[in-house]
Amino acid sequence: MFKNKLVNIMLIILVALTLVGVLTFVLVTYFTNQPDPNAEPTIDQIIEQSFQTEEITTNLMSNDFVQASFLIQVDSKAALKEIQKRDFQINNILLRALSGKKATELAGSDGIETFESDIRDQLNELMQEGSVIQVYTTSWVIQ
Structure with missing residues (x-):
């Protein structure tokens, strides 16, 4: 290629380092x-x-009763x-929280949303690994 051996060796090393750098970049980006x-x-x-x-x-406190189930989403x-x-x-947390409420406090989407938020906060105080992201009400009947 070139008459000077030193230039040939430097070009080979430069090309090899470039290939190693490109390969490293691709692998790091992929993984x-x-x-x-x-x-x-x-x-x-x-x-x-x-x-x-x-x-x-x-x-409930209002002498009604509630029948409910929940889905609790966690982060890990x-x-x-x-x-x-x-x-x-x-x-225990659900029973205590429900028994301390009146039917009017739990009525409507605002009441359910507030209750879910309260339960999430109480569960997060209890958790040692990870946290509760969301509490979803999956069934709900008040009579």
Whole structure:
């Protein structure tokens, strides 16, 4: 190629380093292409990281009764394992919260939304690994 051996060796080393750099860049980009943590979770992710409570029936302060069940979405698999172990504590929190409410406080979407928010906050105080993202009401009857 060139008459000077030193120039040939330098060109070979330069091309080899360039190829290694490009290959490293491609591999790092490919393997670290993680999903955006601020992106909304898909429905499959929500279901995968959720715990369904059993149906709860209890009296309200207004001498009515409520029958309800909830889906609790958490932020990690470790939190899901913890919430599954704490099912008796979840039932306790739900029963106490419901028995302290009147039917008028739980009526309508605002009442349910406020109740879900209160339950989420109480559960997050209880959690040691991860946190509760959302509490969904899956069934609701007040009589």
